[in-house]
Amino acid sequence: MLYHDLFDIEATGSAGNKIGYYELDVTNIATSIYTTALWRYKTSSATIKAKIELIFTAGTQTILDESDSTTWAHGHTTVTAAKTLDKIRLYANQDTGHVYYDFALICQGIGTFPQWHVLQPELPNRYADIEIPGRVGDITQYLGMRSPTIRLEGPMDTSTAWGTPDGEYLYRLFHEAHTDPWQWFTSDLINCKVTPRAFSLKQEAGSGYQRLWTATFQLYSLSSGSETTWSDLQWLGL
Numbered sequence: 001m002l003y004h005d006l007f008d009i010e011a012t013g014s015a016g017n018k019i020g021y022y023e024l025d026v027t028n029i030a031t032s033i034y035t036t037a038l039w040r041y042k043t044s045s046a047t048i049k050a051k052i053e054l055i056f057t058a059g060t061q062t063i064l065d066e067s068d069s070t071t072w073a074h075g076h077t078t079v080t081a082a083k084t085l086d087k088i089r090l091y092a093n094q095d096t097g098h099v100y101y102d103f104a105l106i107c108q109g110i111g112t113f114p115q116w117h118v119l120q121p122e123l124p125n126r127y128a129d130i131e132i133p134g135r136v137g138d139i140t141q142y143l144g145m146r147s148p149t150i151r152l153e154g155p156m157d158t159s160t161a162w163g164t165p166d167g168e169y170l171y172r173l174f175h176e177a178h179t180d181p182w183q184w185f186t187s188d189l190i191n192c193k194v195t196p197r198a199f200s201l202k203q204e205a206g207s208g209y210q211r212l213w214t215a216t217f218q219l220y221s222l223s224s225g226s227e228t229t230w231s232d233l234q235w236l237g238l
Contacts, residue, residue, distance in 0.1 A: 003223030004223060007090065009090060011095065011099075021090060026085060029085040031080060032082055035079055035108065036107050036108065037079050038104075038107065039074065039105070040101070040103055041072070042069060045097050049091070051090075058084075061080045090104060111173070114161040115155050117154045117155070120150070121148055124149075125144075126142075128141045148219045150194060151217075152217075155213075170215060174198075181220070190236055191236075192220075192235075192236060196215070199215045
C-alpha cells in the first residue's frame with residue numbers, strides 16, 4: 001500500500017507482452033445483489049497497462065480491458081448476473097513501471113440525485129493568526145488543509161426515484177454509514193471518495209414543494225493531498 005490509501009503494483013521485469021497481477025479473495029459475493037463494479041486507477045506511463053478481472057466460482061469477467069492513463073481515471077460497469085464472485089484480479093501488464101489503484105469496488109448500484117439546485121464543494125484551509133504585543137498585524141501560520149466538504153440541496157417531490165417513503169434512499173445512505181467505509185461521489189465539479197456527514201429534510205409553507213433536502217459529504221482519504229502520486233488537483237478528482 002502507498003500512503004495507506006493507494007495500491008501500487010510495480011512491474012520490474014523485462015518489457016514486452018508481460019502479465020502480472022495481484023489477486024484478492026473476496027469469498028462468495030452474490031452478483032444478483034451486488035450488481036455493479038466501479039474502479040479508479042492511474043499508470044506511470046502510457047506503455048504499462050491496468051486491467052481488472054472478476055473471477056467467479058464458474059467463469060470470469062474482464063471489467064476493465066487493458067488501459068493506460070497517466071491521470072486518474074474512473075469507470076463502472078454491470079457485473080455478470082447470477083454469479084458467485086470469488087476473487088478480484090488487479091493487473092500491471094506489458095511494460096515495467098507502476099499501476100496505481102485507488103479502489104476496485106463491487107456494490108449494489110449507482111444512485112443519482114433526481115432533483116437538486118445547489119452543488120457546493122468547499123476547500124477550507126487552516127490558519128493560525130498569532131497575536132504579537134506591539135506588532136502591527138498578526139503573524140499568519142499555515143496549518144494545513146481541512147478535508148473538503150460537498151454540500152447538496154434541492155427540492156423533493158413525490159417521485160418514486162427518491163424511494164418510498166420519500167427520501168428513503170438518502171435516509172438509508174446516511175443511516176447505514178456504519179456498514180460502508182466510504183461512498184464514491186461524481187459530479188461536474190468534483191469526483192472523490194466521501195463519507196456522508198449530515199442530511200436534513202424540511203417543509204416550508206407555500207413553497208410548492210413537499211420537502212426540501214440538504215446533504216453534506218466530506219472527502220475521504222487516508223493519504224495527504226500533497227503526495228506527488230496524486231498530481232496536484234487529482235486528489236479532488238479534478
